[in-house]
Amino acid sequence: MHYESELREPLILGDKSLHQITEDVCRPIEGKANKYWWAAFTLASMALLWWIIAVSYTLGTGLGVWGLNKTVGWAWDITNFVWWVGIGHAGTLISAILLLFRQKWRLSINRSAEAMTIFAVICAASFIVSHMGRPWVAYWPLPLPNQFGSLWVNFNSPLVWDVFAISTYFSVSLVFWYTGLIPDFAAVRDRAKTKTMKFWYTVLSFGWTGTAKNWQRFEEVSLVLAGLSTPLVLSVHSVVSMDFATSLVPGWHTTIFPPYFVAGAIFSGFAMVQTLLIITRKVLNLEEYITIYHIDMMNRIILITGSIVGVAYITEFFIAWYSGVEYEQYAFINRATGPYWWAYWSMMTCNVITPQLFWSSKLRTSVFATFFISIFVNIGMWFERFVIIVTSLHRDYMPSSWTMYHPTWVEVGIFIGSLGLFFVPFLLFTRFFPVIAMSELKTIVKSSSSQAKKKGAHHHEH
Amino acid sequence: MSTKMAYGVFEDDDVVLSAIPKLREKKFKVTDVIAPFPIHGLDHALGLKRTRISMTSFLYGCTGTSLALLMIWYMNIWDWPMDIGGKPSFALYKNIAAFIPVTFEVTVLCAAHGMVITFFLRSKLLPGVEPHVIDDRMADDRFVMSIEVKNDTEKAAAHAAMKEAGAIYVKD
Numbered sequence: 001m002h003y004e005s006e007l008r009e010p011l012i013l014g015d016k017s018l019h020q021i022t023e024d025v026c027r028p029i030e031g032k033a034n035k036y037w038w039a040a041f042t043l044a045s046m047a048l049l050w051w052i053i054a055v056s057y058t059l060g061t062g063l064g065v066w067g068l069n070k071t072v073g074w075a076w077d078i079t080n081f082v083w084w085v086g087i088g089h090a091g092t093l094i095s096a097i098l099l100l101f102r103q104k105w106r107l108s109i110n111r112s113a114e115a116m117t118i119f120a121v122i123c124a125a126s127f128i129v130s131h132m133g134r135p136w137v138a139y140w141p142l143p144l145p146n147q148f149g150s151l152w153v154n155f156n157s158p159l160v161w162d163v164f165a166i167s168t169y170f171s172v173s174l175v176f177w178y179t180g181l182i183p184d185f186a187a188v189r190d191r192a193k194t195k196t197m198k199f200w201y202t203v204l205s206f207g208w209t210g211t212a213k214n215w216q217r218f219e220e221v222s223l224v225l226a227g228l229s230t231p232l233v234l235s236v237h238s239v240v241s242m243d244f245a246t247s248l249v250p251g252w253h254t255t256i257f258p259p260y261f262v263a264g265a266i267f268s269g270f271a272m273v274q275t276l277l278i279i280t281r282k283v284l285n286l287e288e289y290i291t292i293y294h295i296d297m298m299n300r301i302i303l304i305t306g307s308i309v310g311v312a313y314i315t316e317f318f319i320a321w322y323s324g325v326e327y328e329q330y331a332f333i334n335r336a337t338g339p340y341w342w343a344y345w346s347m348m349t350c351n352v353i354t355p356q357l358f359w360s361s362k363l364r365t366s367v368f369a370t371f372f373i374s375i376f377v378n379i380g381m382w383f384e385r386f387v388i389i390v391t392s393l394h395r396d397y398m399p400s401s402w403t404m405y406h407p408t409w410v411e412v413g414i415f416i417g418s419l420g421l422f423f424v425p426f427l428l429f430t431r432f433f434p435v436i437a438m439s440e441l442k443t444i445v446k447s448s449s450s451q452a453k454k455k456g457a458h459h460h461e462h
Numbered sequence: 463m464s465t466k467m468a469y470g471v472f473e474d475d476d477v478v479l480s481a482i483p484k485l486r487e488k489k490f491k492v493t494d495v496i497a498p499f500p501i502h503g504l505d506h507a508l509g510l511k512r513t514r515i516s517m518t519s520f521l522y523g524c525t526g527t528s529l530a531l532l533m534i535w536y537m538n539i540w541d542w543p544m545d546i547g548g549k550p551s552f553a554l555y556k557n558i559a560a561f562i563p564v565t566f567e568v569t570v571l572c573a574a575h576g577m578v579i580t581f582f583l584r585s586k587l588l589p590g591v592e593p594h595v596i597d598d599r600m601a602d603d604r605f606v607m608s609i610e611v612k613n614d615t616e617k618a619a620a621h622a623a624m625k626e627a628g629a630i631y632v633k634d
Contacts, residue, residue: 018498018603143537152537154546161563168567172574179578182587187498187601189593206582207591210601214585215500217513221581224516225574232570239563439601442499446475 004447006456011105012449014288018442021289022187025438028284029188030197033431036283044423051417054410055130063133065410072393072405077131079385080415083268084124084422085166085240086261086381089233090269091117092173095180096229099222104444105297108289111437112280113273114177115429120272121170122425123418128166130414158242165239169232176225182208183218183439210439237265244388251331251392254319260312264381267305267351270298271377278371280430289436292365299364302377306355309384313352327397335391339404343387350380467493468617469633470624471597472605475501481607481627482507490620496596496606515584519577526572530565596633604630 016024033041058065068075091113098106129135140146141163143153153160186208189201208214241261244252274295281290320332335344354376363369395402429435446452472478478495485492495504505512535554538544538561543551551557582588596606607629609620621632 019599022498022602143533152542154544155534155538155564156546156549156551156557156560158563161567164564164567164571168571172570175574175578179581183498183601186593190595190598190601202593203589205593206587206589207593208587208601209593209595210496210498211494212497212504212508213494213510213513214587215497216505216510217515217581217585219500220513220515221577224519224577228519228570228574231566235563235566242563439499442603443502 006453009293010450010453015451025434025436044420047420054413067407071403076411081127082385084120086265086268087272088117088120089265090273092233096226099226107441119425161239165236169236184434237261250327263305263308268381271374274374299358303358310352340391347383350376468609468620470607470629477628478605491610494608498601518580519573522576523573526569530568
């Protein structure tokens with residue numbers, strides 16, 4: 001039995017019994033969708049449709065329909081890829097790293113954060129495929145014998161590392177998420193009223209009953225998966241950063257990139273979790289599970305990772321000056337004062353200044369402030385990748401090649417559309433999957449719920 | 463099934479946990495407790511052996527490391543060494559730094575998936591498996607204890623003992 005001081009904030013409010021938790025979590029699955037859900041789903045489907053049109057046009061016509069030119073060969077495509085992969089990092093951080101640190105507040109948010117991870121990684125992967133221009137040869141980075149000659153992939157190349165990192169990350173996160181879902185699917189199955197529901201949740205729950213041996217294995221599997229996912233999640237964004245850092249482009253060729261990218265990824269991931277959960281808890285009436293305390297905890301992580309990112313920006317600038325390499329120095333001066341100054345200063349404002357507002361506990365515990373700051377962080381982190389990619393490329397070693405980059409409607413369409421690619425599955429998830437890991441949450445009812453705290457306080461009075 | 467089971471349904475994890483040693487003292491064969499969430503200490507109370515699932519993960523991980531290194535060595539060092547950017551692929555140990563990321567990812571891939579597949583197979587968890595549901599709320603808020611019995615007299619005794627230990631109702 002796990003005991004906890006009543007001075008700690010309760011993690012479940014409203015004196016919930018075990019049965020009440022099941023009722024609350026199953027309600028969205030068993031009930032009908034309300035009009036807000038349908039409005040959001042319609043909007044997301046329209047965005048997804050736009051994505052399909054823009055991607056089909058790109059693949060049918062060729063990469064010429066994008067605004068890329070002879071100097072800027074990567075722009076919105078890789079910006080969006082890194083942005084989405086970064087967002088995907090919070091889910092694994094919450095479910096794996098916080099599990100190893102025994103942070104119980106992860107329990108009501110891990111399921112939806114992991115879902116977010118999976119859908120975000122799908123969006124990221126879609127940019128890899130679309131930026132290839134010829135997706136029918138997308139299997140070329142795989143270690144297969146080449147039919148055009150016995151040439152293998154180059155394992156010294158960071159782009160090959162990335163293929164392995166992203167696919168491992170995606171598949172392991174998916175399996176981690178699904179394993180956790182099985183007992184909850186069983187709970188939905190056992191209370192299913194209709195035949196269709198009974199059938200589907202029986203299939204999804206893999207015949208789970210919750211015997212002592214199964215739970216023993218389940219807990220061990222979760223722990224080992226957390227142990228494996230922790231270095232994995234840190235490796236993924238490190239490898240993404242090496243796509244840049246191992247090149248010789250001034251502005252990219254920096255050893256600070258791996259830790260700086262990982263901190264940025266967790267920063268943006270938590271911001272997206274806040275954006276999503278603040279809406280989800282309201283629409284699905286889960287305010288008693290995803291409490292102000294949970295929001296406060298996540299804001300603290302945003303504050304610390306935002307500060308790490310801020311320090312990294314300043315360090316980069318300092319090192320550029322200290323290196324004495326004029327190309328490196330120019331790359332950074334050009335970022336801050338060149339034609340893309342507005343992108344650089346948007347990034348600085350959103351990522352370095354706004355999260356510092358979270359030193360105030362009033363703002364940290366305000367749902368309204370959190371929502372707006374999380375949006376700022378999402379925007380700022382998009383600009384960070386845009387700044388790194390486009391400003392480093394648009395003025396290279398040869399001034400005669402200097403140019404500007406302008407996106408076309410196709411690139412804008414693919415980006416906006418990718419939000420649809422993300423929100424359509426996420427909204428379906430909130431309708432068909434238990435959005436809170438109820439079987440895990442039930443383990444803390446006797447120690448961290450509001451009624452447990454009252455009981456503890458009552459004991460002391462006597 | 464050749465042996466019969468007597469089931470008792472409980473409503474509290476602490477009650478069911480403390481009932482196990484009481485019933486064992488009375489020589490009842492408590493075989494299992496089905497729970498909606500993992501109960502801390504249940505495996506000890508039931509005398510379950512420690513699971514070896516994490517050991518399988520380690521072995522799958524070792525297999526992954528070996529496979530990755532073998533693959534990279536064969537493809538980039540042995541079969542078709544390439545000299546890219548003045549960084550020739552002479553020997554595995556000379557290029558090992560560049561091979562660490564892929565080796566690491568393949569290790570994690572094999573360790574994670576191997577373990578989870580083993581878990582599913584060993585626990586007979588697969589799509590299409592029909593669950594043996596004893597109480598509709600056993601994945602919700604109820605705990606089902608099962609006692610192995612040989613005949614109807616033993617079953618009646620087991621039922622009575624579980625009721626006494628706090629079961630809300632008993633079942634065949």
